[in-house]
Amino acid sequence: MTPLRMGKASPPAMADLSSRLYAERDALGSFIALLETEQEALLGGDTERLLALSESKVRATGELVKLAEARRNDLHACGAAMGADGAAAWLQAHAANLLPAWRSIKQLAGEARHLNRTNGALIQSRLRHNQQALVVLQNAARNANGLYGPDGQPHMATTGRILGSV
Numbered sequence: 001m002t003p004l005r006m007g008k009a010s011p012p013a014m015a016d017l018s019s020r021l022y023a024e025r026d027a028l029g030s031f032i033a034l035l036e037t038e039q040e041a042l043l044g045g046d047t048e049r050l051l052a053l054s055e056s057k058v059r060a061t062g063e064l065v066k067l068a069e070a071r072r073n074d075l076h077a078c079g080a081a082m083g084a085d086g087a088a089a090w091l092q093a094h095a096a097n098l099l100p101a102w103r104s105i106k107q108l109a110g111e112a113r114h115l116n117r118t119n120g121a122l123i124q125s126r127l128r129h130n131q132q133a134l135v136v137l138q139n140a141a142r143n144a145n146g147l148y149g150p151d152g153q154p155h156m157a158t159t160g161r162i163l164g165s166v
Helices: 011-044 047-078 084-094 096-143
Strands: none
Touching: 011 047, 011 096, 047 084, 084 096
């Protein structure tokens, strides 16, 4: 993007910035849908679906990082101060028509952060549950050593007294 004097951008540069903002907004919307699908899979215990979603999530995150970096570079090249406040101030002064897209990006990013934290908490909860279940199974296996004989058949430990005898 070519910066001009006084922090204004050329029409082609503005078109690039505009298309990048809308692309980032749309990518965030898609990412939120992916996080909502992940949450459904977590709540439903659908591990196969979670595995498939993890690849999509990694790709989407990479794309979002690229879009955000390009947007930051474009805005900085146009003369905007770094950071969200600098971007908002520059857009207000030079491209007010892009402010709704910028506000959407900020709102969607907040929603994505919230969903991602919630999903992380769900993953931690499920992990704790699985670890507790594993401990229970391991303890049961240790206590059940005498239940099966060497031939794999059930074997009841006797106390030395035959049932029915006094």
